[in-house]
Amino acid sequence: MEQYQYHIFAPYRVCPLGAHVDHQHGLVTGFAIDKGVDLWFNVRDDGQVKLKSLTFEGDVDFAINAPSQVREHHWGDYARGAKYALRKRFELEKGIEGVIKGSLPVGGLSSSAAVLTAYVMAFAKANGIKLQPFEVVQIASEAEREYIGLNNGLLDQACITLGKKDGLLFLDCDTNEYRIIKRNPDMPTFEIGIFFSGLTRSLVNSDYNLRVYECKTAAWNMLAYTDQPLKTFDKTFLRDIPKATFEKTRIAMPARFARRAEHFYSEYRRVRQGVTAWETGNMKLFGKLSFDSCESSINNYECGSPELIAIYEIMRSLPGIYGGRFSGAGFKGACIALVNPEHKETIEKELTKRYLEQFPEYEKTFHVYWVKPDDGARFV
Known part of the structure; x- marks a missing residue:
């Protein structure tokens, strides 16, 4: 993807413990993994978002500064959802042109949350918005709840955004406090x-x-x-x-x-x-x-x-x-x-x-x- 200036990798996630409790403000654990979603893009000054997918059919084309329309039940909804959640907080003027690709055709690894995270980071970058990692988590999660319509907690986006190679993410979904627990040297490899x-x-x-x-x-x-x-x-x-x-x-x-x-x-x-x-x-x-x-x-x-x-x-x-x-x-x-x-x-x-x-x-x-x-x- 040489012709693109920027490349974001948003990993998929697995959650070994803490199943179905994030939406009840429970405790969860998780890892980001070394497979995920790649987004290559350039910034567009005309405010248009033009996307192609190497995984799904059809192109996506919309204006970044127009209000979000109703869902189209199409892969472009995730880009529109990211725009929707960011526009609640920031002025968006610049669009992007890019290509997105997922690396595993598998349900259950939160590919939707990975895609949303990538779009939130890309739109923020294009518009000069600096986001802290936990802000990315909250904005991507809001996009999934309010625009896509899935009543999830923060688990998926937190693993995808905050995960570390040598540790386990431990997140309290009530207080949003989290820590990465480093691997104990005595732990067998896995x-x-x-x-x-x-x-x-x-x-x-x-x-x-x-x-x-x-x-x-x-x-x-x-x-x-x-x-x-x-x-x-x-x-x-x-x-x-x-x-x-x-x-x-x-x-x-x-x-x-x-x-x-x-x-x-x-x-x-x-x-x-x-x-x-x-x-x-x-x-x-x-x-x-x-x-x-x-x-x-x-x-x-x-x-x-x-x-x-x-x-x-x-x-x-x-x-x-x-x-x-x-x-x-x-x-x-x-x-x-x-x-x-x-x-x-x-x-x-x-x-x-x-x-x-x-x-x-x-x-x-x-x-x-x-x-x-x-x-x-x-x-x-």
Whole structure:
């Protein structure tokens, strides 16, 4: 891409612990990985944004200083969403002309958040706007919630923007405080396996938003049963309600809401234990907690397709896999695993064989990828 002046790399992300809790202001962990989205661009003085994709069909063309139109359900929506969120804060006068390319055709690694992050950084650069990393996180997250329509928390954008090659991101989604926990020298080496089921998905059309509302309904139930004032739905989060209140009220609420809350409180505990395991270099325990997180995602959060559950069950039985879980929201998509690199070949062979025995229809679309933690989004 020699003819372009600027190049941004925005990595995909994986979250070993802290599943489905960011939207309830829980605790999460994550890595940026060494695969992601590349955006090459030049600045345009006429305010036009002209984009091509090496992954998707069609061109994108709009004015940076015009109000955002309604979504077109097309890959250009992500550029328009980034413009929408930036224009709430800044004057935008200069556009860009560029090409974007994704490196893994996989659901569950937050490619949408990576794309949004790249566009936010590009539009800011073109217009001389200096953003702190956490501002990029907030603006890209707002674009996804308010323009794309996915009620996510900050996890994806935080991993993508703040991630570090030699550490684990630990983020409190209530206070937005975060730290990068350096790898303990005693920790065994690991790589990350991404096992793509072959089934693609769109989160906005999955049960993702429904689960968010179920969590909030569980919180409302607890407040109502204990005669506490209710807040509006958008200001209601499980994080604000002590676990003791849940223990008192769980029997009174419909079982599905109790299961959603059980997932939240147990995941909170697992992340805290996981952070300690990571700090002390105990990969065995860290991996086990990741497996337990997936177990709770299946039984309490009730996500995961038959395909993903099959991959998870095969993973649990293979030597050399420390732990793993569904990646992303766990509706179709992929599983991730923390793996001892010495076992990579055997794992790939065995997992592929056993999965395709159950689901031969995915022979052409099932894939195994190997990635490593990497630094967050940056100009290359």
